[in-house]
Amino acid sequence: MNSRDKILSNIRQSLTSSQKNLSSSDERKQAVRRRIGSHPRGIIPDLSSKHKLLTLFQEKVEASEASYSKVKSYVDAAAEIQQYLRQHNLPQRIRMGKDKRFKKLKWGKGDSPQIQTGPSDGKDFVCLSHAQGGICETGTLVLTSGPDNPTSLNFLPETHIILVNKKDLQENYEDSWKALRRGFGRGKLSRTVNMITGPSRSADIEQTLILGAHGPLRLHVIVVDEAK
Amino acid sequence: MKISSPEFKNNACNALDDNQLQGALRHVRKNFVKKRADARRDLPEFDALRDSARAIKDHTLAHLDLYLEHYEKKVIESGGKVHWATNAAEARGIIMDICRKSNARTVTKGKSMITEEISLNEFLEANEIQPVETDLGEYIIQLRGENPSHIIAPAVHLNMDQIRDEFRKAHTHLPAERSMDEPETLLREARQILRDKFLSADVGITGANFLVAETGSSLIVTNEGNGDLTQIIPRIHVVVASIEKIVPTLEDMAQITRVLARSATGQETTVYSTLSTGPKRKTDEDGPEEYHVVLLDNGRSSMLGTEFSEMLRCIRCGACMNHCPVYQAIGGHAYGWVYPGPMGSVLTPTLIGIDKAGHLPNASTFCGRCEAVCPMHIPLPKMMRFWREREFEQHLSAPSHRRNLTLWAWFAKHPSLYRFVTSIGMRILAIWGGSAKRINWLPMAGGWTKFRVLPAPEGPTFIRQYQRAKRNAR
Amino acid sequence: MSKRNNDSDSTEVALFVTCLVDLFRPTVGFAALKLLEDAGCSVHVPVEQTCCGQPAWNAGDRKDTREIAEQVIKIFEEFEYIVAPSGSCAGMLKVHYPELFHNIPEWRERAENFASKVHELTSFLTDVLGVKKVDAKLNSKVAYHDSCAGLRELNISRQPRELLESVEGITQQELNDSETCCGFGGMFAVKYSDISNSIVSEKAENIKNAEPDLLLAGDLGCLMNMAGKLKRQGSKIEVRHVAEVLAGMCDGKPIAGE
Numbered sequence: 001m002n003s004r005d006k007i008l009s010n011i012r013q014s015l016t017s018s019q020k021n022l023s024s025s026d027e028r029k030q031a032v033r034r035r036i037g038s039h040p041r042g043i044i045p046d047l048s049s050k051h052k053l054l055t056l057f058q059e060k061v062e063a064s065e066a067s068y069s070k071v072k073s074y075v076d077a078a079a080e081i082q083q084y085l086r087q088h089n090l091p092q093r094i095r096m097g098k099d100k101r102f103k104k105l106k107w108g109k110g111d112s113p114q115i116q117t118g119p120s121d122g123k124d125f126v127c128l129s130h131a132q133g134g135i136c137e138t139g140t141l142v143l144t145s146g147p148d149n150p151t152s153l154n155f156l157p158e159t160h161i162i163l164v165n166k167k168d169l170q171e172n173y174e175d176s177w178k179a180l181r182r183g184f185g186r187g188k189l190s191r192t193v194n195m196i197t198g199p200s201r202s203a204d205i206e207q208t209l210i211l212g213a214h215g216p217l218r219l220h221v222i223v224v225d226e227a228k
Numbered sequence: 229m230k231i232s233s234p235e236f237k238n239n240a241c242n243a244l245d246d247n248q249l250q251g252a253l254r255h256v257r258k259n260f261v262k263k264r265a266d267a268r269r270d271l272p273e274f275d276a277l278r279d280s281a282r283a284i285k286d287h288t289l290a291h292l293d294l295y296l297e298h299y300e301k302k303v304i305e306s307g308g309k310v311h312w313a314t315n316a317a318e319a320r321g322i323i324m325d326i327c328r329k330s331n332a333r334t335v336t337k338g339k340s341m342i343t344e345e346i347s348l349n350e351f352l353e354a355n356e357i358q359p360v361e362t363d364l365g366e367y368i369i370q371l372r373g374e375n376p377s378h379i380i381a382p383a384v385h386l387n388m389d390q391i392r393d394e395f396r397k398a399h400t401h402l403p404a405e406r407s408m409d410e411p412e413t414l415l416r417e418a419r420q421i422l423r424d425k426f427l428s429a430d431v432g433i434t435g436a437n438f439l440v441a442e443t444g445s446s447l448i449v450t451n452e453g454n455g456d457l458t459q460i461i462p463r464i465h466v467v468v469a470s471i472e473k474i475v476p477t478l479e480d481m482a483q484i485t486r487v488l489a490r491s492a493t494g495q496e497t498t499v500y501s502t503l504s505t506g507p508k509r510k511t512d513e514d515g516p517e518e519y520h521v522v523l524l525d526n527g528r529s530s531m532l533g534t535e536f537s538e539m540l541r542c543i544r545c546g547a548c549m550n551h552c553p554v555y556q557a558i559g560g561h562a563y564g565w566v567y568p569g570p571m572g573s574v575l576t577p578t579l580i581g582i583d584k585a586g587h588l589p590n591a592s593t594f595c596g597r598c599e600a601v602c603p604m605h606i607p608l609p610k611m612m613r614f615w616r617e618r619e620f621e622q623h624l625s626a627p628s629h630r631r632n633l634t635l636w637a638w639f640a641k642h643p644s645l646y647r648f649v650t651s652i653g654m655r656i657l658a659i660w661g662g663s664a665k666r667i668n669w670l671p672m673a674g675g676w677t678k679f680r681v682l683p684a685p686e687g688p689t690f691i692r693q694y695q696r697a698k699r700n701a702r
Numbered sequence: 703m704s705k706r707n708n709d710s711d712s713t714e715v716a717l718f719v720t721c722l723v724d725l726f727r728p729t730v731g732f733a734a735l736k737l738l739e740d741a742g743c744s745v746h747v748p749v750e751q752t753c754c755g756q757p758a759w760n761a762g763d764r765k766d767t768r769e770i771a772e773q774v775i776k777i778f779e780e781f782e783y784i785v786a787p788s789g790s791c792a793g794m795l796k797v798h799y800p801e802l803f804h805n806i807p808e809w810r811e812r813a814e815n816f817a818s819k820v821h822e823l824t825s826f827l828t829d830v831l832g833v834k835k836v837d838a839k840l841n842s843k844v845a846y847h848d849s850c851a852g853l854r855e856l857n858i859s860r861q862p863r864e865l866l867e868s869v870e871g872i873t874q875q876e877l878n879d880s881e882t883c884c885g886f887g888g889m890f891a892v893k894y895s896d897i898s899n900s901i902v903s904e905k906a907e908n909i910k911n912a913e914p915d916l917l918l919a920g921d922l923g924c925l926m927n928m929a930g931k932l933k934r935q936g937s938k939i940e941v942r943h944v945a946e947v948l949a950g951m952c953d954g955k956p957i958a959g960e
Contacts, residue, residue: 003525004312007471010529011293018533019290032294032476035287036442039477042280045273045486064499097513119514122427138497145512151460152514155453173482180478187302189443191515192460193503200453200499204365204383205391205411207255213364214419214426215453215500241896257879553883557900591894593887593901594760595850610801616762625761629893637758637766640721641773643750654725665959666933675895680902680930683726683958690719690728691749 036187041174045137053136054223057169060139064198065211066219070166073226074104077163082108084220085126090159095120096128099148101163104226120156127153131164133179134223137172138197141221144183145192154194160216162196166225229347229375231580233564236587243558252385253559256378260550263494264601271490281484282605285541288475289532295441295474296523302444306506308519316346319524323348323433323466326520327357330464332430338448338455339363340435341379341544342468342524344566345579348433359433360425362454364418371398377560379567380492380546385559388414422454432458432516436469437543438484439521442477445505446521449485449498456502465504465516470524472540484543487603492545527578535614539574541604548598548608554591563588570598570608577615586624589615651692654685661685712744713831716781718774718820720791721753722922723943727957730922733949734787734823740949741831748777754786754794759802760888771799772809775816783830784820787945788921789852792822797855822852823945824862824920834868838950841871845914846944847905847928849921850883862920862944869947878908886927902931910937916956918944929958 001009023031047056054070061068069084071077085092092113096102107113120127129149133142141162145151154160170176184190200215211217232239243249268274288295300310313319327335335352337343337359349359349370361370365383369376371394376382383391392408395417408414434455436446446467448455459465475481489495508515531537549555549569560568565585567575573588582589589612598608619625639646661667661684669677676682688696715738723730731747738745755770774795778784786792796817803809827833844866852858866872885891885901892898905928909917917932917939919925929941940956 002312003314003318006314007312007523007525007529008293008296010525011296011471011532014529014532014534015290015292018537028291028294032291032298032441035476036298039442039479041479042284042483043273043276045271060496122423140497140501145515146509147511147513150512150514151456155456155460173485174479177478177482187442187444188306189445189503189505191505191508191512193445193505194456195497195501195503196499197497197501198499200451202364202415202452203493204363204368204381205414206252206388207259207381207384208411210412210415212419213415213452213454214362214422214457237894237896240894244896244900553885553901554894554897557897557904591890591897593850593883593885593890593898595883595887596854597850597881597883600854613760613762616760617764618762620762620764629761629889633758633761633763634766637755637763637770640752640755640758640770641766643752646752647749650725661959663959665955665957666930673892675892676930678895679899679934680927681933681958683926683929683933685726686728686954688728690724690731691747691751693728694731694747695749 044172044174047137047171053169053171054166057134057136057139057223060136061221064139065201066198066221068221070223070225074101074224075106077222077224078105078107080222081128081161082111082113084161085113088159088218090126094126094128095124095153095157097147097149097153099130101130102128119150120152122156124157126159126161127157128161128163129153131162132168132183133176134164134169135173135176135195136169140195140197142176143194143196144190146190151192151194154196155215157216158212159218159220160199161220161222163222163224166223167227169223229344229350229566231565231584233576233580233585233588236562236564236591239562239564240558240591243562248387248390249385249559252387253556256384256550257556260494264491264547264550267490267494267496274487274490277483277487278603278605281487281603282541284475284480284483285604289472289537289540292471292474292532295476296471299439299441299444299474302441303506303521306444308444308506308521311520311522313522313524315526319346319468319522320348320351322522323468324351324355326464326466327352327431330430332357332464334358334360334425334429335431335433336360336362336425336429336458336462337366338432338434338450338458339366339382340433340468341566342435342470343433344376345526346468346524360422360429362422362426362458363452364415367418367422368394375561375566377568378546378549379544385561426457426461429462431464431466432462433466433468434459436467436473437488438481439469439474440478440481440503441474443503443505445503447481447501447503449489449501451499453500456500459502459504460515463516464518464520465507467504467521468524469521470526471528488543488545491547491601491603531578536574536578536611538606539611541606542571542575543604545603547601547603551597551601553593553595570612574608574611574615582615582618582622583624586619647691651689654689658685658687712742714746714782715743716746716748716778716784718751718754718778718784718786718791718795719747720786720788720922722926723787726926727922727943729951729954730787730943730945733943733945733951734785736949736951737823737827737836737945738785740837741827741833746781750777754791756791756794757888759794759798764802768802771802771813775799775812779812779816782819783826784816785823785826786820787823787943789822789849789856789858790921790923792820793851793855796820822856822858822920824865825856825858828861828864833865836865836868836948838948839870840947840952842915843873843875843913844916844918844947845875845877845909845912847877847884847917847919847924848880849919849924852920853881858920865948866918866944875912875914877912884924884928886923888923891927902927906931906935906937909939914939916947917941918947920944925957929956933958
């Protein structure tokens with residue numbers, strides 16, 4: 001017997017010997033199929049007493065030590081990004097993926113930042129990504145891998161800027177899974193789904209919280225209030 | 229990993245005498261406990277979520293074979309490979325094969341207790357592959373040649389001076405006179421050094437907090453981002469996970485992650501929660517070309533259905549050790565193997581044997597706080613007691629202790645003799661205690677009187693006095 | 703015949719004295735008697751009682767534990783209520799006995815029926831008898847330590863504090879880390895005495911920082927441990943069982959002396 005069969009048969013044996021009335025194998029299989037098919041939601045934190053969702057999202061993003069801003073359009077987003085770079089004395093050089101929403105960014109004439117595309121080589125100061133969603137419950141950005149938004153951009157730069165469209169904000173994780181299933185199909189996901197809440201940090205030295213461990217030191221979140 | 233659990237008592241005494249360690253443990257007592265309490269207070273649904281999380285794990289464990297099969301199918305569909313390992317040696321062999329096939333020289337590692345359980349680092353080193361721990365805490369203890377002393381805060385036993393010394397010793401290419409007075413400086417230095425390792429590693433190995441059957445994904449939750457760099461930069465990503473990590477769906481995963489970080493660090497969520505599903509896709513520009521999952525049993529399938537079954541609900545948050553008075557006093561190393569604290573006191577004997585780990589389930593006051601804070605409602609004291617029973621049945625407990633217990637139990641079962649003997653005994657102790665009402669030293673109770681006085685009995689026993697009063701009243 | 707509601711309408715209670723109270727601190731037993739009688743109970747003290755069996759239970763000796771438990775159940779099950787001045791022993795009777803017999807059909811129901819009648823003293827007074835006030839006076843600043851078994855197995859923390867509040871002249875001071883164990887743990891204190899010492903030392907620091915005149919708790923084991931440490935350190939803080947204060951029986955010497 002190979003290891004796979006050994007483990008599985010040992011599990012079955014343990015379950016059968018301990019549960020006198022273990023349901024029939026068909027019933028068990030059905031229970032599993034049903035659960036995966038219907039993926040029931042459990043207890044979901046009630047956010048109704050909180051402020052409206054966007055305010056909650058902002059609150060949670062800021063609580064995660066990220067900075068937050070909201071703009072009316074992608075045109076305005078470009079200006080906000082440039083302003084952010086200037087404010088933090090960062091070079092006007094940005095790496096980003098091929099997300100077509102980036103095409104709507106209108107950089108100011110003359111001082112257009114230098115744009116690089118493709119995955120990060122670890123030497124970037126600033127990377128820009130577009131999130132697929134945002135989770136208001138915890139102020140979390142949901143990013144999916146692909147040429148539009150390569151995953152390395154989420155982790156290698158010192159400063160990470162994430163755009164998220166206001167209409168993609170979800171109340172909770174469960175709503176976010178719903179959106180992912182709509183995007184990728186049932187039971188399928190992009191290679192990587194990153195849920196990001198704030199800049200990287202460590203408390204491994206005397207439990208002192210320090211921002212900027214191996215991932216970005218700074219995270220700037222921009223909510224774009226523009227219907228696509 | 230060398231097992232020093234049989235020397236637990238010695239280890240504990242050394243730990244109690246270690247001033248640096250005692251200083252570091254103060255952080256555990258103060259920070260972790262308060263942060264969890266705050267997080268719990270801020271989420272009214274916390275206890276309902278714990279019940280929900282328990283129900284999910286119980287359901288999953290009752291259908292574990294089927295969920296594993298479904299999970300495997302989904303991993304294969306997404307282009308990944310699943311390897312099954314019944315024990316540690318098999319798991320190491322599988323990982324070695326993967327490394328050999330790709331001519332790997334260096335391996336970056338995300339923080340993973342399961343790779344500690346299979347002693348992966350020693351094995352890789354012996355096979356001339358360099359494992360690089362990338363979690364800051366893990367990196368520090370790797371430099372020191374130590375094991376983690378806590379399952380989520382591996383270097384919690386160290387203070388800043390010790391870490392600084394270690395960095396000076398290890399990072400010899402940096403100017404010796406550089407300033408290293410702030411934790412920030414140390415972190416930046418580690419970031420710089422590990423950055424190159426991330427970029428040059430051939431294989432990245434991570435654990436998994438959850439395996440999602442619905443999608444065939446592995447989830448890791450981290451704060452530093454090292455786990456993510458480990459699983460996206462190298463050409464090969466290997467996930468090592470034990471079989472009980474599985475959950476049915478993304479919804480189920482979210483139920484449990486809601487209590488995980490809150491119980492562990494008091495965060496609502498960790499900075500990064502990342503689902504990895506298979507290798508990179510055709511159009512992807514980054515991500516690993518190969519995705520392997522090593523599913524480890526190592527005795528777990530045999531725990532199912534036994535009195536230790538509920539231990540398989542454990543999500544490794546560390547709340548039990550953070551709140552344990554014994555862990556708070558001695559830290560994690562004294563336990564002598566991979567898993568410290570209450571969860572380790574239950575799990576370790578299943579993995580290395582009760583003959584070696586007998587002290588662990590005994591070294592508990594049964595204060596019950598571990599169970600009270602466990603997000604998965606694992607009855608840890610009850611299971612430690614089960615181990616004590618096994619030990620007692622197998623005659624592994626100290627003969628003198630056994631004799632005393634049997635003798636005492638015999639008297640307890642014979643009330644009039646008990647009355648007679650205890651009356652004499654108490655009378656003697658009462659006289660010994662004198663007017664101060666305390667005994668400073670008592671043979672046979674040296675463990676007690678070494679550190680405390682023994683309060684003397686007031687005089688005749690209650691039952692004697694009560695009987696006398698009754699007689700007089702008549 | 704069941705000893706319930708025989709001729710009078712007073713509540714019939716059997717006192718489970720606990721072995722430590724019986725041997726080391728009879729005053730607690732008499733205090734419990736007084737409190738129960740003041741609350742209108744008719745109290746019985748079966749003199750065949752010895753111990754609840756916890757030392758054997760925690761040592762993994764299931765057989766001896768069962769035999770002792772059977773003896774306890776036989777002696778006490780005829781009473782309407784069984785009350786113990788200890789959270790730990792009451793927890794043993796109430797929570798662990800049913801566990802102990804869960805797979806022995808002929809005893810299981812008996813153990814469960816017995817367990818349903820078991821109560822810790824202060825919670826019995828407040829939650830079952832509805833006692834709001836005790837007739838006692840003490841000019842003292844007291845700190846109440848939550849013993850683990852009472853706190854976590856029986857949810858006892860509000861009840862003793864409420865009763866103490868009614869004692870004339872008393873002020874209560876909470877301890878820091880009041881939910882942390884004192885390090886007693888029965889045989890643990892002897893088998894792992896160094897660790898136990900470290901835990902009780904930490905507890906003693908918290909007690910001393912609160913600067914009470916008097917330290918109270920509902921479990922004699924914990925009290926002997928903390929008193930033993932405080933007195934070894936030369937502390938002047940006195941230590942008593944909470945029942946002594948509630949019954950106004952603080953004339954005798956405190957635990958481990960003054």
